[in-house]
Amino acid sequence: MRFMLMIxxxxxxxxxxxxxxxxxxxxxxxRQSMAQAGVLLAAEELRPSTSGVRITYSALGGEPSLQTGPFPTDTALMxxxxxxxxQSEDEALNWALRMPVPAGPGEYEIELRRLEEPADAWREPRIRAMExxxxxxxxxxxxMVQPLPERL
Known part of the structure; x- marks a missing residue:
């Protein structure tokens, strides 16, 4: 099972x-502990939202609107x-709880969410190669093992 820890x-x-x-x-x-345990697939830091762009599509259709950052931090930015x-949600939760929390004022939040698993094993090329x-x-x-001729 794949999970994303969103800080x-x-x-x-x-x-x-x-x-x-x-x-x-x-x-x-x-991150090193996760890598050594073989569970870490990726870990990246994002630049502040000042370098981001939001693309919003109206429910009524039409052209998307573009908004450049910065965006308010109350909108759950990552x-x-x-x-x-x-192997399990409990294991993912245990890893999430091991993530460090920076010292300082204010709240610090980590969101844990399971990713949808694809129907086939396209994301597991090693397994397909072994199979x-x-x-x-x-x-x-x-x-090599051909049927033995029957004896008369």
């Missing part, structure tokens, strides 16, 4: 204020994310 933006992250050295080190340590693959290799080996073994 919400704060006034500080939107202002481009660099996090403390302690928080940056704790964040890096957490500052960074981590994409993980784990193809196993099928090749089975085919080869079947050709």
């Amino acid at each position: 919400k933006a704060t006034g500080y992250s939107e202002a481009g204020v660099e996090p403390s050295r302690e928080y940056a080190e704790a964040r890096q340590t957490c 500052a960074e994310y981590a994409l993980i693959e784990v 193809a290799d196993l099928q090749d080996q089975l085919d080869m073994l079947q050709k």
Whole structure:
């Protein structure tokens, strides 16, 4: 199961204020732990919304409207994310709870959401490659083991 940990933006992250050295080190340590455990698929920080553009489509149709940032922080902006693959929602929650929280005033929020899984295994090329290799080996073994002639 894949989950996204969405770290919400704060006034500080939107202002481009660099996090403390302690928080940056704790964040890096957490990412390394996830990578070493084999659950981390991606982790990125987003630039402040001043460099963003919102594209809004009206329910009535027509041309989309464009709005350049900055956007209000009360609109649940993301500052960074981590994409993980784990065996259960409990395991994802445990990883989310291990994420560091920066010191300072104000709330800090992490949202955990499961990603929709595709019907096929297109996102798992390693598994498809292993299955193809196993099928090749089975085919080869079947050709090697030919039925023995019946004895008269």
